[in-house]
Amino acid sequence: MIKLPAPELFGKVSLEEAIVKRRSVRQFRTQTLSREAIAQLMWAAQGVTDPLKGLRSAPSAGALYPIDLYLASSDGLFRYHARTHSLEQFVENDVRPSLAVSAFNQDSIAQAAITIIIVADYTKVKDHDGERGVRYTDMECGHIAQNIQLQAVVLGLASVPIGAFQTTDISATLELPSALEAVYLLPVGYTQ
Numbered sequence: 001m002i003k004l005p006a007p008e009l010f011g012k013v014s015l016e017e018a019i020v021k022r023r024s025v026r027q028f029r030t031q032t033l034s035r036e037a038i039a040q041l042m043w044a045a046q047g048v049t050d051p052l053k054g055l056r057s058a059p060s061a062g063a064l065y066p067i068d069l070y071l072a073s074s075d076g077l078f079r080y081h082a083r084t085h086s087l088e089q090f091v092e093n094d095v096r097p098s099l100a101v102s103a104f105n106q107d108s109i110a111q112a113a114i115t116i117i118i119v120a121d122y123t124k125v126k127d128h129d130g131e132r133g134v135r136y137t138d139m140e141c142g143h144i145a146q147n148i149q150l151q152a153v154v155l156g157l158a159s160v161p162i163g164a165f166q167t168t169d170i171s172a173t174l175e176l177p178s179a180l181e182a183v184y185l186l187p188v189g190y191t192q
């Protein structure tokens, strides 16, 4: 378990500047990200912003939080634990090339320093809200992805949201339990 540094809450880039500068970028340098940058991205995605109520950086229907975040880098594969703001490593190989193949050879995944994988547990919301819960969960993935992309801009990084991939192949690479399904892949890194 790797405890991540606390997030910076006062960035130097305005929200408006981040919005205007956000672009999908598909070419990355191999330069790795600092632990601080990774911590900031994970916090923007799903960090706890109200510890008393357990609420997070992105809205969630009924505050059910049916999303898990995985992170792939050259060091291996990690799961993010929002409540402790930490990463749990469970694979030591670099799975980014395998993820890229599962995404129809989208090379950005293998190139970028990290790829964040947004994974949904649809069973959590189906039990609560039925089929509508599935829609809510997909909406929530969009909220999280946008937070990641805007935070990336603030950190001087680039990203691309990837929805085109073979879901079952990604599940196998990530060793996902059967209830979980990858919804979005976000390569994040320094652009060329």
Ligand SMILES: Cc1cc2nc3c(=O)[nH]c(=O)nc-3n(C[C@H](O)[C@H](O)[C@H](O)COP(=O)(O)O)c2cc1C
Binding pocket: 022, 023, 024, 025, 026, 106, 160, 161, 162, 163, 164, 165
């Ligand atoms: C749901 C969704 C899925 C996407 N999937 C991919 C993808 O698989 N590969 C890719 O390169 N870009 C993908 N994109 C990025 C779009 O191509 C991109 O947002 C669009 O061209 C507009 O450019 P911009 O993001 O720079 O504004 C996806 C975007 C969305 C919203």
